[in-house]
Structure formats: C-alpha cells, structure tokens
Amino acid sequence: MTPVKTLLEIPELRMRLRTGSALLGREISRIYVTELPDPSRYVSAGEVVLTGLLWWREPGDADPFVAALARAGVAALAASGADSEGIPDDVVRACAQHRIPLLEVPADLSFAVVTERVVLALAADRGREPSGARKRLLSTADAPLPVLLRQGAQELGTGCWVLSGTGRVVGGTSPEAPPVEWFNPGRERTVHDEYTLLPIGGRFRVPWILAVRSPETDDLTDELAGLISLARARADQVRRMADRAAEPLFAALAAGSGDLTAAFTSSGRTDPARVVVARAPEDGAEFATELLAELLAEASASIGVLGEDAYAIAEADEHWPPEWASIARDRLSTVEHLVDLSRVFVGVSGPATVDGLRGATQEALHAVEVAARRGDRVGVVAGEDIAVHHLLVAGAPDELRRSVRERVLGTLLAYDAAQGTDLVRTVRVFLECSSSPTAAAKALHVHVNTLRYRITRASELLGLDLNDFPTQVDVYLALQA
Template sequence: MTLVRTLLELPELRLRVRAGSALLGREVSRIYVTELPDPSRYVSANELVLTGLLWWQRPGDAELFVGALAKAGVAALAASGADTGGIPDDVVQACAQHRIPLLEVPADLSFAIITERVVLALAAGRGREPSEARKRLLATADAPLPVLLQQGAEELGAPCWVLSGTGRVVGGTAPDPPPVDWFRPQRDRTVREGYTLLPTGGRFAVPWVLAVKTTETDDLADELAGLVSLARARADQVRRMADRSAAPLIHALANGGAAPFTDRHEPMRVVLARASPSGPELAAELLDELLAGTSSSLGVVGEDVYAVVDADESWPLDWPSASRTALSTVDQFLDASLLIGVGGPATAAGLHGAAQEARYAVEVAARRGDRIGVVAGEDIAVHRLLVAGTPDELRRSVRARVLGPLVDYDAAQGTDLVRTVRVYLECSSSPTAAAKALHVHVNTLRYRITRASELLGLDLTDFTTQVDVYLALQA
C-alpha cells in the first residue's frame, strides 16, 4: 500500500506539505495530471492529482478546482508554482478548507520524473519489483503518444496500435493495423485473431483500445494501456488550453459580432455540434475526435460547441459522410443524440454567415428527427438557407402580405389553393406535371391557378412573381 506520506519520503521528489499535514495517511492508487479549471469529470478517488496551476488566473479560481477534487475523494494535490510565482494563497486555503493534502512540487522538477517515480512507488507498494523494461517504459510516461507506443512496442517485442471507437487509427508503430470493423472494447483484455486488445480506460465517452500484435502479453501491456490513457488526457488538456485563445472568435460567431483577424483570406469552415441531453462536454469530445487531423479550434457557447476549421487540403471532402459513418459506429457507447451542422467554406469576412449556415443545418437535422445526424449547408437548397436567415417577424410579415388573400380564401371556402400553388411551382410551373401530382384534370389545375392569381393580384406565370411567391411559401 502506498500512502501520501510514502511519496514525501522519496528524496528525489523533494515534496513539501503546504496543507493537510494530518491527512497524509490516505492511500494513493494512481497519479493523474490535469490543468482543467473544472476537473470533476476526470478525477476519481485515491488519485494523486498533479498540476502546474495553469488553470489558476486570479484569486477565487481555486474553489472550483479544489472543490471538485474533494467531491471525487482524491488522495492529495501536488502543485508546482513555477508559472504562478509560487502556490497562490487561495489554493492553500481551499485545500485546508476541503481537507485535501497539498504538496508543493519544486519548480525545477519535471512532471515526467514525478510521474515515473510515483508509478514505481505504487508498483512497489503492491509488492511488485519493477523490471528494467518497465522502468524504461515508465521513463517515457510524459512523452507524446507516438514515442510512448514506440517504446512500448520495443519492450513488448510486438507492433502496437491505438484504435478509437469511431473506427479511427489514433496511432501505431506498423503500417498494417488490425481491422477496425471488429472494434469491440471490453472492460478486460481480450484476444482476437492474433491480437491482444486492452482497454485504455479514462473518463471519455468514446473508448480507445490498445492493440498488440501478439497473444502473449504480461503486465507491461497493461502498464502501456494505462500510460496511453494518461497521454490521451494530457492531449485533451492541451487542446482545451489552446482553445481558450479561440474564445473571442467563437463568441463573436455565435453572437453576431465581428470576427477577429478579418485580414485573413484563407478559407475556413464552421462546424456546430449539439448533444442532447448530455450537453457540450460530450459534443466537444466527439467533435474533437471527428476533426482529428485537421487544424481546428473549439469553443462552447451555451449548449452548442463551435469549431473553426481550416478548409485547406487537410479538410476531407467527404467529411460529413465519413463523420456519419464514424458516429454510427460509436453510437453504441452514447446515451445521447448528436447533431452536427457544417457551414462554409468562407473567409474571415464571411465567417459569421458560415456559422449561421451551420446552425441552420443542425436545425434541419433536428426536424428530420435524426438521433445522429451530420448535415452540410452545401447540401441544403439555397432558398431554404436564405429563408432560414430571415427574422421570424419578417417571415410572418412577408407570408401574410403575399399569401394572405389566398390563406383567407382557403379558410372561408374550405379549399386548398395554397397547396395547389405550392405543387404547381415545385413542378416548374408545368400544369401537366402539377395536375398529375395533385390527381386532378389539367383543366382543373389551370382553373385553380387562374383563381389563385386573381385572389393574389399577381401573374403566377411570371418568373419573378413565382420566385416571390415560392419564397413566401417557404417562409
């Protein structure tokens, strides 16, 4: 068993107690690194939480962070004040108030060394002397995923891949990964067709598995799967920190303000995701998964998640259809609906219009009753997009002004001339085609159109008039 005080006895860590000295007998089960202002979704009981305090911006920020740790029942918080000029007083006070042991990390000590030493201490506490291979693997604990997988493959003597529940190959050490169509993440390791599959765990809706091309693995493979989970969490935190810089742009798009960097001329797209009832956390995770490999920035406004994506060669032309396929694959892991709309491409000057297009595309998916839907603005008729961008009051006014006499006549006489006019226009003003669609004689159709023209005071054979009436019908 490894206790908090056990970590204080490791001379190379040089940890110092800043709060909770009476609580050092708590058991530590694992280490978790986070820089999220609210880590409540990711932390769990008995963890040693390690942070560089990048989430701390001003006095008062500590309450949300430390409160989340206390609610989860973490063992202790280890914090480095290298970027904040020391540990802020409100962090110390919050830890004392919420009864969380606070350990100060020396400013010159890297998180990689801390992670390695803590994991080794946890292994020793479980009565296992770490092997040299395990020590070498743990030495890369803080490395990016490709480096981590390469080291793991060398120690295991077999190629390794990480697969996502969406069917994406996240990374690997050989060109031929296992087939993703039989991706079935389990709670425990499984063996299939010469591969060992190990769930990486973590607090994500979309599961990842580590696939090793051998049926003979030991605890080292489990260790690698755990380190992959840590690497995923770190990458997620890096993405969240980077997205902060895009917050002004995202809010401008959502609220109709002017977009920053209006001098930028490269094309961009706006992608909007809405998850119900789970909310923006799930939508952001799925959108980040679907946009892997593109240059994008995410931001949350209310219940919606926006992404601004470079529409260069990294943007797949089949992204909407590929995303629908990926979401249908991951649907089994979700307890929510997810609707995504795509707008653009547009330069910075037209980015707000692209955001409106994406928003309307989501509404189209919602009206279809889709549980999982991806709709691109390019696939929606132009007249529908134009009408969708018109304020409700103006639409009602135009409809009443243009179609009012016809609507009133139908209500008084029990006729259906509005529908007749709609079908006539949708049939390219062909009396024969419209009559066939309405199952009436062509002369009857001509009479109805003539009557409608009289009531409206318009010539329904004139093209410009037809456009005006059709747009009013769509409104």
C-alpha cells in the same frame, strides 16, 4: 503502502506543501491527471489528482472542483500554478476547507516525470521492484505517442497500435492495424485471432483502445495502456490551451458583432475555413466538444462552446476531404456500437473567408437542425447539400419570416381559412413543378384546366402574376418561411 508525505520526500519532484500537514498519512492508490472543472465522474478514493489548473478561471471555481475530490475520498491534490503567480489563493482555501492535502508542483516539472516517480514509488512499496523493461518504458512517459508506442513494441516484442472509438488509427508501429470493431466493450480485454485489444482508461467518453499483436499480455501491457492514457490527457490539455486563443473569435460569432477579422487573425486560423457544429442534447457541450476533437483530429481546428453546442473553426485547405460529412457519419456510427451514445447531430458549412464566417456559422447551425429533424439518433449534414433557399430562409429572424409570410401570402391564407380551399398548396405544387400546369395538375390529381383556374384565382387574391419569375421566387421563399 505509500503515504502522501512520501511525495514530499522524493528529491526529483521538489514538491511543496501548501495545506493539509495533518493529512499526509493518507495512503495513495494511484495517480490521475485531469483538467475538468467537474472531475467527480472520474476520480476515486486514494488517488493523487494531478492538475495544471486549466479549469480555474476566477475565484469561486476551486470550491466545486475540490469538493468533488473530497466526496470521492481523494488522497491529495498536486497542482502546478496556472501562471507565474503560482497556485491561486482560492484553490488553497478550498483545499483547507475540504481537508484535501495540496502539493505544489514546480512549474518547470513535467507531469510525466511526476507520474513516473509516483508509479515507481508505489511499485517499490508494494514489494515489486520494477523490471528493466518497465523502467525503460516509464522513461518514455513524457515522449510523444509514436515514441511511446515504439518503446512499448520494443519491450513487448510485438506490434502495437492505438485505435480511437471512431475507428481512426491514432498511432501504430505499422500500417496494418486491426479494426476497432473487434473490440468488445463488455470485456476487460478482447482476444481476436492473434491480437489482444484492451481499453485505455481515462475520463474520455470516446474510448481509445490499445491493440497488441499477441493473444497473451502481461503487466507491461497494462503499464503501456496507463502511459497512453496520460499521453492522451496531455494532448487534450495542449489542445484546450491552444483553443483559448480562439475564445474571442467564438465570442464575436456569438455576439454577432465586434471585429471578426482581428479575432480570426489572433486565433491563428487562416481562410478559407469551415464551421462545424456538434450538438448532443442529452450529454451536453462537454461531450460534443470531445466528439468534435475526435472528428477533427486530422484537421487544423479551434474548438469552443457557445451555449449547449460545440463549435469548431477548421481550415478548409486541400487536405479537407470532400466527403467529410460521410466520413464523420461513419465514425459516429462506429462510436455508437462501442459506447452508450445518445442523440448526436453535426452540421458543417461550406468554405468561407473571414468576411463570410458569420454566414458559415448560420449554415452549419441550420445543417444541425436539419440533421435533428430527420429523426435519426446520429446525423451529419453538410450545408452544401441543403438547397440555397432553405439556407436563406433559415438565416432570417423568426419575426422577419412571419412578416414576409403574412405580407406575401396573407390574403391567400385568409381565403383558404374562410372558404375551406387549399390554394396555398396548389401554388406550392405549381412552383415546385417548375410552373408547369401539366406536371402540377398530375401531382394534384386534377384536370389541367382546373389547375389553371386555381392559379388564376390565386394570382387575383395575391395581386401578383404567378407566371412572372421574380414574383415566383418571392412567393416560394414566403412559402418556405
């Protein structure tokens, strides 16, 4: 077996012990990379947890993270300093308190190199000298996913693809990828015709799947899946770091004030842009963020969290598909068949310049509310598909809407309540029928003269001319409020 102290003895790693010298005899089972503030769902006994400390923002953040490792029985924590100052004292203290050995990884050392050396050390101690193919595959551990897949295909002698649980082809050695629907989530691996599909492990809820054009696989296939898992974790880490540049932009949107133009420019975004909002009421903002990252993987976007919702500012360039809402809906439906997906709602605004970004945010939020009210478990709504008057009313504060409704319709509402009539409904149907007495009378199943009398009476009570177009607009907006 491989004890923790072995890692300190590997010259290439240049690791330094920060705390836990009495605990170096703990045995290592595997290595796992994470940047989650709460990794408790994904870590297990005997693991060396490798982290770049992206989850650490201020003193106090370390204790819940390290406590989760201790509860899981993790063998050690290997960390690279969050900045030039190295590992924060808060992290060192938490590891000492919870009895977790802390190894400092040099800032210039790639996590892929750490992973490769640890995997080789574990294999050697288990009496399995890695084959030449395995060593060649491990040598590409730090490479981009396309390079990793090409090397995997070369060593396996067959085609390889990575499929997202949304149905997106993340990468592959040829365009003819098998559909993700062939994958059976209830099995460790699925054989379909001449293909084998197996899940790529990791902390993510939306799965990635490795597809190999062969009905038979060996340990090298599992090794490739493990390296792809690390590649995904690295890519997610890079995305999170890039998203930090947009944090002032999301803060300005949340506050409704501040220099939005400066924040927009510093985020690296260019206009026109679209706002996309994802809401997962049962699963929270972290899962909604993961879904947005998958849905916008082919777009240039920054993702952040405001409250319980995940927000994205995406470039609305010529590459943005006009049917994006339909595509997103299909991809979420695909995920729904692979994982236990609770309710998820997504809203997307139309394109907007930086001056219209706050309005676009309100548009996307209203689209999310519309999706939620439809009653489906998964819904995607584009603001461009919602009538303009609905968007205008939705953007008004509740107090203003109540005030407008009372000022415009108050006398009519009071009359209906006192007399048991329904003139408010009559006015609504009349306006929705383009002010046609004949069409409105037919919709209400009354004689046209009765309809005209009711509209005249409503006009008298309101003190307004319901045949005047600007007045009709005011009354209809009040009805929508």
